[in-house]
Amino acid sequence: LRSLIIHQPRQDPLRLQIRWKKWGPAKIPHKKPRWIPMARSKMFVDPPTCLIAQAELDHEKSLHTQYEMRMKALVQYLYEDEAKFSDTGEAGRMEAEQEEKDHIRLVKENEEENRRVAEMRKLRLEQEMEQIKINVQRELSAKEQEEKERIESADQLVRREADSMRRRILPQNLEAAINEALDNPLDPEFALDRDGHIYRGRETKSLKIPEDQREKLTIPEKNQSTEKISLE
């Protein structure tokens, strides 16, 4: 049972009844010495009696008793309530300690999860780096190839032009060139049919050419080296 906290004065350790002046200046000497007996007029005087009716006194006492009982009950109830349900009571303190431990444990688990995620991120970044390297390499080689082709085609163009320059008709070769041209007439005319046969020549009669001698028009095969589509 928890009693109300009552502030009491510091008690004498020997608990002896000592009569001395409690406050104010000390009167030395005291009014009457200790060894002088009480005055005869004051001796054998009946102690004062209480004139209040006993019933009233009893009633007052019972009221006080009731009051004390209820107050103690209330205090006890509040004490238990505080211990059980409040955040600062016993149960609350224990709960707080438990929560603290749980928090530390959960934070540790979280740290491990963070580490795991960090490792996964590291792997991902490495893979991305590899991919970037491959892409860069591919682009570089593509550029190199393009350059090579450009140079080659320029080369071929130069050769073709040089060749045609060499074969140009000079004034002294004019007549020979004209005779040669007249002797070898060019006939660019051609005809096509639905089956893809081509009949060259102005005078050619398509129906008169036997089937096995007809020229079939085909799509020219491209060189493997000039193919630019990659199949990755």
Next chain:
Amino acid sequence: MPFMKGVAPIRRTTKYLARCPLVLKPRVKVMTVNFNDKGEEHSEGVRDFVFWNLPQIQYKNPNVQIVTFKDMTPSPFITCFMEDNSKVYFDVDSQTNKEIMDRLVKTVGKSKQVLEEEAIASEAKSNPANFNRRLGFERHCICEMPGQVPCPSVVPVPIHWRGKWWNQGHRYEEEE
């Protein structure tokens, strides 16, 4: 849905907002989310988390400050600042918003049991000292209690008790 404003107006409905599993513990005071806005796949989960789940979290935790930072770090993370000045970091690279939510609930959220207990405790403990018959309490007003001032609708209150008399300055008038 009335007033369908914004990109996904379902996020503004109370039903949606109330369905948040994350109620942060009282020790968490501030939550910051660092993420990247466009493009990067590993930040997609956090972007979804910020778009779909952050309103829910703020609704359930109105006293927690939640801040977002965009495009400040290469990889996304969430930080929770506690009342004892400690921090808890959550590295959320390449995680979906559901995974992030589960992780937060597990580490800094109140458990389901605690939430249920709180829900039970907060259900109206019918306090007999309350008034309002409409809400189910026993008494409608203190005027029906014996010994109290009777209802002014039945018995007018003395004029010098009325706020009107007091505020209109009649208390300064001399009594005739």
